[in-house]
Amino acid sequence: MKCGRKTPNFPRDKKTQNVSLKPLEHSKGFFMHSTITIIGGGLTGLTLAYQLKKARIDFLLLEARPRLGGRIFTKMSGNHIPIDLGAAWFWDYNPRVKKLLEELQIPAFPQKFGTDVWYQGRPNADFQQIQIPEQQQTSYRIKGGTTNLILSLAAKLDHNQVHLETQVLKISYRYSKYTIQTNNGFFDTDLVINTLPPALNSQLEYDPELPQDYIDIAVNTHTWMQDSIKFGLGFKTAFWEQLNLPVTAFSNFAIASEIYDYSNINGDRFAIMGFLNSHFSQLDKVTRKQKVLEQLSSFLGKNVLDHVSYEECAWIDEPFTKTTSQNQLQPHQNNGDSKLRSSFNNDTLIMAGSETSSVLSGYMEGAVNSAMETFDRIQK
Ligand SMILES: Cc1cc2nc3c(=O)[nH]c(=O)nc-3n(C[C@H](O)[C@H](O)[C@H](O)COP(=O)(O)OP(=O)(O)OC[C@H]3O[C@@H](n4cnc5c(N)ncnc54)[C@H](O)[C@@H]3O)c2cc1C
Structure with missing residues (x-):
């Protein structure tokens, strides 16, 4: 099962209530033109x-x-x-993300963390409460969830x-023009900005082909967090607060390796969110859920079973x-390498995206930085 649903702030079909983001006249075999195409x-x-x-420059954005x-x-x-x-999080050392959130008037708030945490030191051992130092850097969350930033940008x-x-x-380049072939028609354009994680470029066909030295590094560039599985449990109450129990937990052995209190900014929606150990990716969702509940019950008690929802996303399946x-790559391998920011065909095909960023590549800050630097390149 894929993680996600349709983006909800565009016109809806009156009968089905499905969101329609494609222009009404758009159909297979159709040719559309724009000065710039963002992939x-x-x-x-x-x-x-x-x-x-904002700069009133003509563009289209294509999303798979x-x-x-x-x-x-x-x-x-x-x-x-x-x-x-x-x-989920950004930090004080993410100036571009902070500025964008300010501009879009999106509030943020600190992640609850605490210095009392649960820790499992050995396989199958009980979780013990231990004390750890205060977080050196506060992790911040976005009100309404990180997608709030995406929907606010889309709304513009x-x-x-x-x-x-x-x-x-x-992507074909002939006589200073591009033709982009998609599963949903053809698009022609003067300038292509490609924001895919670099490794995904090996799945696109380019005519003329991209230089081999670019392909070699792109396929060996780790896509940050692509192996992770995240889960979330929703609750009617923050029962752990009433019981005075910490939620933050760490283990290298159990199914959930990191667990956090993920209740909302207003304190009226309650959740626990965490990361699953990727060794458990072979299990089905039902079995993973059962194991997560067993683990959480072992230190938070049977109240865990009264959850109102269980969600997960295995990015491994996306x-x-x-x-x-990429299975053999190290985390962040080749991230930020200057070759990943290459441009081709007289600067008319520009490679962008978080992993290409010169700062904090792989993170949201890297993504915003890459977008802003690419915008500067286009203007020049
Ligand atoms: C589980 C997880 C946790 C994370 N936690 C954090 C965190 O706490 N803090 C942080 O700063 N960062 C975190 N990150 C990283 C952060 O999400 C990324 O750095 C950022 O979102 C990357 O944005 P991007 O636009 O560069 O790439 P992407 O988000 O990968 O966007 C690329 C887009 O291209 C589309 N696409 C792919 N192929 C095609 C095609 N052939 N045609 C058209 N479209 C295509 C994809 O669908 C996608 O929408 C996390 C990532 C994951 C997966």
Whole structure:
């Protein structure tokens, strides 16, 4: 099962209530033109689209999934409890993200963490309460979930500038023009900004082909967090607060390796969110859920079983994020290498995206930085 649903702030079909992001006249075999085409509707693509919109520069954005956000995905779980199953936190050393949130007037708040945490030191051992030092850097969350940033950016665009369920298959360059072939028609354009994680470029066809030295590094560039599985549980109450129990927990052995209190900013929606050990990716969702509940019950008690929702996203199963060729790569391998920011065909095909960023590559800050630097390149 894929993580995600349609992006909800564009016109809806009156009968089905499905969101329609494609222009009404758009159909297979159709040719559309724009000066600039952005490939990928993650944080990089959308931040760039927002800058182009403000500068009144003509563009279209093509996104393969039926939703925007890429590795940012908030599930509105149970009784509208926002659970971030992709990116969750930013930090004080993320000036570009902070500025963007300020500009879009999106509030943020600190992650509850605490110095009393649960820890499992050996396989099958009981979780023990231990004390750890205060976090050196506060981790901040976005009100309403990280997708709030994505939807706020999308809301600044015209709905016919964004094409969902439009997977780019081939990019051809002839006589100073591009033809982009997708599963959903053809697009011609003067300038292509490609924001896909670099490794995914091995799945696109380029004519003329990209230089081999670029491909060699792109396929060996780790896509940050592509192997992770996140889970979330929604509750009617923060029973752990009434019982005066910490939620934060760490283990290298149990199914959930990190666990946090993920209740909302207003303190009226309650959740626990965490990361599953990727060794458990072979299990099905039902079995994983059962194991998570067993683990949490062992230190938070049977109240865990009264959850109102269980959510998870195995990014490992997401074809527009994960590439199987990456199984041997180290975390962040080759991230930020200057070759990843290459441009081709006289600067008319520009490679962007978080992993290409010169700062904090792989993170949201890297994505926003890449978008802003690409916008500067376009203006020059
Ligand atoms: C589980 C998880 C937890 C994370 N936690 C954090 C965190 O706490 N803090 C933090 O700063 N960062 C975190 N990150 C990283 C952060 O999510 C990314 O750095 C950022 O979202 C990358 O944005 P991007 O636009 O560069 O790439 P992506 O989000 O990967 O966007 C690329 C887009 O291209 C689309 N696409 C792919 N192939 C095609 C194609 N052929 N045609 C058209 N479109 C295509 C994809 O669907 C996607 O929407 C996390 C990531 C994950 C997965």
